Amino acid sequence: MKVAIIGAGFAGLCASVLLKKAGVSFCLYERQARAGKKLLATGNGRCNLTNKNLSPDYYYGDRDFASYALSAFDNNALIDFMLSIGVPCVAEENKIFPRSLQASSILDMLRLAEGECEICEKEVKKIVPSKNGFKVVTDIEESFDKVLICCGGKASKSLSGGGSYNLLTDLGYKLTPLKPAIVQLKCDGTKALNGIKVNGAVTIDNRTEKGEILFTAYGLSGPPVLQIARDASGKTVDLDLVPDLTFNEILELFNQKQSLDYLTAEHLFTGFLNKQLGRELLRACDITPFSTPVSKIKPHQLKALANKVKKFSFEIKDTNGFENAQVTAGGISCEHFDKTTMESKKHKGLYLAGEILDVDGECGGYNLQWAFSSACVAVEDIIK
Numbered sequence: 001m002k003v004a005i006i007g008a009g010f011a012g013l014c015a016s017v018l019l020k021k022a023g024v025s026f027c028l029y030e031r032q033a034r035a036g037k038k039l040l041a042t043g044n045g046r047c048n049l050t051n052k053n054l055s056p057d058y059y060y061g062d063r064d065f066a067s068y069a070l071s072a073f074d075n076n077a078l079i080d081f082m083l084s085i086g087v088p089c090v091a092e093e094n095k096i097f098p099r100s101l102q103a104s105s106i107l108d109m110l111r112l113a114e115g116e117c118e119i120c121e122k123e124v125k126k127i128v129p130s131k132n133g134f135k136v137v138t139d140i141e142e143s144f145d146k147v148l149i150c151c152g153g154k155a156s157k158s159l160s161g162g163g164s165y166n167l168l169t170d171l172g173y174k175l176t177p178l179k180p181a182i183v184q185l186k187c188d189g190t191k192a193l194n195g196i197k198v199n200g201a202v203t204i205d206n207r208t209e210k211g212e213i214l215f216t217a218y219g220l221s222g223p224p225v226l227q228i229a230r231d232a233s234g235k236t237v238d239l240d241l242v243p244d245l246t247f248n249e250i251l252e253l254f255n256q257k258q259s260l261d262y263l264t265a266e267h268l269f270t271g272f273l274n275k276q277l278g279r280e281l282l283r284a285c286d287i288t289p290f291s292t293p294v295s296k297i298k299p300h301q302l303k304a305l306a307n308k309v310k311k312f313s314f315e316i317k318d319t320n321g322f323e324n325a326q327v328t329a330g331g332i333s334c335e336h337f338d339k340t341t342m343e344s345k346k347h348k349g350l351y352l353a354g355e356i357l358d359v360d361g362e363c364g365g366y367n368l369q370w371a372f373s374s375a376c377v378a379v380e381d382i383i384k
């Protein structure tokens, strides 16, 4: 038996290692100059492999389809797999990383374990079902008994080429609507705050996430923003800039500063919040000039200011697009595939794994886990 694996990302590389271990002959195609480019960028170069809290609840798209693979090859299976290729893991709170905290170490060990056998700079243009298997078309045609497609999604084109859904849509497979997920938000009114970081809480609709918020020239970034940005276009995002203090506690702090009659408006934030951020809040509450003596600020103005600290709101114009997204929401519809094997119901011997499918996870290691779990299920069936 000869198997073609299309795409040397995390799913394709894990599948290659497993096929190599099983002694199955395979060919790994990769259209970029090197394998695993996106893997190197994961977790800010540290690679957040998986999460201690694994459940289908952390996934979107076809959650029911994903649930089989996620339980058959779970977070412990991924940690064991990593150890089996020589990479011990470590936990930071619930997130699991390689002990080296280097994504490059995972790529190195995967490449060594699969025998460094991929054909780089070979873009697969077409898959043609044939009598005894499939023809894989690059600038030449090669025949295989089985094909595993792990071409990733549309997110971060510079790292993965931006998707190859056409390989499947050309064969009649349905593509669900694609949207950027785990992505920054574009909002007006953040330009003056560019570069400022604050530990706060971000709320969109009824969901709140806490962590470091980053103001940028185009809008908002940082882990809690990325986590919550899904489908946020056109909505309002509310920032609580001091989640550990109540409105009354903030007001009390302002009142105490007001008793120091040598202070001016902008000193209300000195030692409390970032100076520039404080100025924007004062401006948003029409407390100007900043040199206004604190004693002249009216109680209702102080209340409005404390309110603004707890609820600094922005209209979301859009997400920051596929190029800046970590993952693609949507993909090839899972309805055409068997969740217990990842094999196509239409073309026996054709398998999918990873981000190309209509499954995506939250921030926190869930997407690499999905790439691994789905690749394992596919390989288990391929070698059966």
Ligand SMILES: Cc1cc2nc3c(=O)[nH]c(=O)nc-3n(C[C@H](O)[C@H](O)[C@H](O)COP(=O)(O)OP(=O)(O)OC[C@H]3O[C@@H](n4cnc5c(N)ncnc54)[C@H](O)[C@@H]3O)c2cc1C
Residues within 6 Å of the ligand: 006, 007, 008, 009, 010, 011, 012, 029, 030, 031, 032, 035, 036, 037, 038, 039, 041, 042, 043, 044, 047, 048, 049, 050, 122, 123, 124, 125, 150, 151, 152, 153, 155, 156, 159, 160, 161, 163, 164, 325, 326, 327, 353, 354, 355, 356, 364, 365, 366, 367, 368, 369, 371
């Ligand atoms: C900046 C960033 C940080 C991230 N951090 C994390 C994290 O810490 N934890 C986490 O769980 N997830 C993270 N993700 C998401 C995660 O990286 C992806 O979901 C995961 O890598 C998808 O794996 P995959 O193998 O399905 O696809 P990919 O890794 O995208 O691999 C697909 C491969 O297929 C190749 N290919 C595509 N089409 C063809 C073709 N026609 N012929 C040949 N080759 C082709 C591509 O070049 C690519 O190398 C991050 C993503 C980004 C962009």
